[in-house]
Amino acid sequence: MAKRVYEVWKGSNKFFLGGRLIFGPDARSLLITLLLIIVPVIIFCVFVARHLRHEFSPYNVGYAIFAVAILFAIHVLVLLLLTSVRDPGIVPRNAHPPEEEFRYDTSASVEIGGRQTPSLQFPRTKEVMVNGVAVRVKYCDTCMLYRPPRCSHCSICNNCVERFDHHCPWVGQCIGLRNYRYFFYFVSSATLLCIYVFAMSALYIKILMDDHHGTVWKAMKESPASVILMAYCFISLWFVGGLTGFHLYLISTNQTTYENFRYRTDNRVNVYDRGCLNNFLEVFATKVKPSRNNFRAFAREEVPRASLPTTREVEVEDMGEDRRAKVEDDLDIGGDLLKISQRHNIEDIEADIRSRGSDVIHNNSSEADSVLGSDRRAPTVLGTQVGEGEVRAGKLPQRFLE
Numbered sequence: 001m002a003k004r005v006y007e008v009w010k011g012s013n014k015f016f017l018g019g020r021l022i023f024g025p026d027a028r029s030l031l032i033t034l035l036l037i038i039v040p041v042i043i044f045c046v047f048v049a050r051h052l053r054h055e056f057s058p059y060n061v062g063y064a065i066f067a068v069a070i071l072f073a074i075h076v077l078v079l080l081l082l083t084s085v086r087d088p089g090i091v092p093r094n095a096h097p098p099e100e101e102f103r104y105d106t107s108a109s110v111e112i113g114g115r116q117t118p119s120l121q122f123p124r125t126k127e128v129m130v131n132g133v134a135v136r137v138k139y140c141d142t143c144m145l146y147r148p149p150r151c152s153h154c155s156i157c158n159n160c161v162e163r164f165d166h167h168c169p170w171v172g173q174c175i176g177l178r179n180y181r182y183f184f185y186f187v188s189s190a191t192l193l194c195i196y197v198f199a200m201s202a203l204y205i206k207i208l209m210d211d212h213h214g215t216v217w218k219a220m221k222e223s224p225a226s227v228i229l230m231a232y233c234f235i236s237l238w239f240v241g242g243l244t245g246f247h248l249y250l251i252s253t254n255q256t257t258y259e260n261f262r263y264r265t266d267n268r269v270n271v272y273d274r275g276c277l278n279n280f281l282e283v284f285a286t287k288v289k290p291s292r293n294n295f296r297a298f299a300r301e302e303v304p305r306a307s308l309p310t311t312r313e314v315e316v317e318d319m320g321e322d323r324r325a326k327v328e329d330d331l332d333i334g335g336d337l338l339k340i341s342q343r344h345n346i347e348d349i350e351a352d353i354r355s356r357g358s359d360v361i362h363n364n365s366s367e368a369d370s371v372l373g374s375d376r377r378a379p380t381v382l383g384t385q386v387g388e389g390e391v392r393a394g395k396l397p398q399r400f401l402e
């Protein structure tokens, strides 16, 4: 039976409800976060709000204290789930390295069948223009793609994530382009919930003091739950409140956590900074980009090996200009790269890379290059057919496309 994308997913994500919900591999930690929110709110309702209710009974204000706590807790939980169950902005992996970037490297030739053949190489970095400034983007060996600007490979989820902020262990998900807004709402709402519970617990202590004309110690003894909640909220406030402040700063300057930590000492110009107001609008007032993954779609099946042409040399040599032009017209370059790669058996390279451990991020360039260089077929086909002068990005795919 045909498998769905989430069933053959190469990242470390966990899927639920038939691929409708996507989590990071550490989704279990989300349960701890849920408990850290739910348990204090229950304690607050049972031991503090229930008693406070009587203090304000004439105006039903007491019930409002209850209602606000419960509704606000639900609001925080929904934001937490919105952050953690959605695709954070995963860039779909390529099935093969990008042919359009292939170059010959004559200096690093490999010996095939007793003759020297230049090895296939492609640049490890590329420059793209962002707001008129050249930004260097890196090639990801695991995902086999040039990462878009601000994209980074999450070592925990094993995916390239757009506008990667960080991997949040509390949420059990990457924070990236598609869930950063919800993450910020979650953290800032959790801060407000902390302040609310702290304030109401303090109010209850104050009321107990006034009622019994006692000291603060007596009141605290009478409601230890309030004391525990105040201490808990105080500690949590440092964490979520600090995080809210930090992210307000990041948003105002249009930085990600990753960029802030990585380039802190570089003093480089932030090409994404469009002014404080625009930076805020970019995060909160733009439409969330649709996911680039359809986890429930059926995965493309591999073309059986038997149907693959065994030799391509004759075909390529016979080919005239007309046919090349036609092929160019007929083929959608992006959509057909998969087929091309299958003809060239480049999927072997992918299998090879994977078998060497796909959960390791390959930072050094030699890994994929050596895999490519050692591939039996790809360099031979190119080496015999393409003249030295023509081996440039943009030229090569034409040859490749037949």
Ligand SMILES: [Zn+2]
Binding pocket: 140, 141, 142, 143, 144, 152, 153, 154, 158, 159, 160
């Ligand atoms: Zn990647």
Ligand SMILES: [Zn+2]
Binding pocket: 024, 154, 155, 156, 157, 158, 166, 167, 168, 173, 174, 175
């Ligand atoms: Zn992650």
